[in-house]
Amino acid sequence: MKHIITTAALLLLSLTATSVFAQDDEFDTREKFEVGVKAGINISNVYDEEGEDFVADSKVGFAGGVFLSIPLNKYIGLQPEVLYSQKGFQSTRTFDGGIFFDDYTVKTSSTTHHIDIPLQLQIKPASFMTIVVGPQYSFVLSKVDKVEDSEGNSDADTTEYNNDNIRRNILGVVGGVDFNISHLVISGRAGWDLQDNNGDGTSDNPRYKNAWYQVTVGVKF
Numbered sequence: 001m002k003h004i005i006t007t008a009a010l011l012l013l014s015l016t017a018t019s020v021f022a023q024d025d026e027f028d029t030r031e032k033f034e035v036g037v038k039a040g041i042n043i044s045n046v047y048d049e050e051g052e053d054f055v056a057d058s059k060v061g062f063a064g065g066v067f068l069s070i071p072l073n074k075y076i077g078l079q080p081e082v083l084y085s086q087k088g089f090q091s092t093r094t095f096d097g098g099i100f101f102d103d104y105t106v107k108t109s110s111t112t113h114h115i116d117i118p119l120q121l122q123i124k125p126a127s128f129m130t131i132v133v134g135p136q137y138s139f140v141l142s143k144v145d146k147v148e149d150s151e152g153n154s155d156a157d158t159t160e161y162n163n164d165n166i167r168r169n170i171l172g173v174v175g176g177v178d179f180n181i182s183h184l185v186i187s188g189r190a191g192w193d194l195q196d197n198n199g200d201g202t203s204d205n206p207r208y209k210n211a212w213y214q215v216t217v218g219v220k221f
Contacts, residue, residue: 027182028127030071030075034221035068038185039218041214043212043215044061044086044089045211046211047211055091056090059110061088067082069220074124075125076123079120081120083116083117084116085114085214086111086112087114087212088112090107090108090109106147107147108147109147110144114141116136116137117136120134120174128180130178134173134174135171136191137170138170139168140170145157176188176189180220185220187217188213191211191214
């Protein structure tokens, strides 16, 4: 499923890039200061994981917020953003019921809620395309864990972090491309945490780092 979603997102961005080649120079805003809002999805998973029987699948979450376009000249600029971002993972385990019972399946899902602040360098080779790359600071707000079994039982638990067991301040890196169609912006990003979630190392949760693809649609003013 995650490969289908990723392929569809890349195809959308490719088609958008092709459609904007004929854009008139009147929409060239590379030397203008702009403010924008955007919203879309994260397709996230984890890497560098460490934990007993910890195998994760990707998960879809919401991403959205505001951004600034600050030109340094026609071809170089800065793009800070402030985003609310959902990341996480999910996994399914099947237990053998033996001869007398059906197999038993347990599906777990973990969603972490973040405030992401990327500070990206803009490279603007053309009016319709902006390449961005830079560091990102993430602040973890909370985590929601859900468990559902094959018999229809389910449970959810929300954790508000108030100690150092889980790292709440995480540094990462992001990169991607924006396609500009007049005031519309279609963006694709890939990001990775550079620090794991384990804080002071005393957490019972599996250790991991987040990785994600992000697709958003925005408007610039």
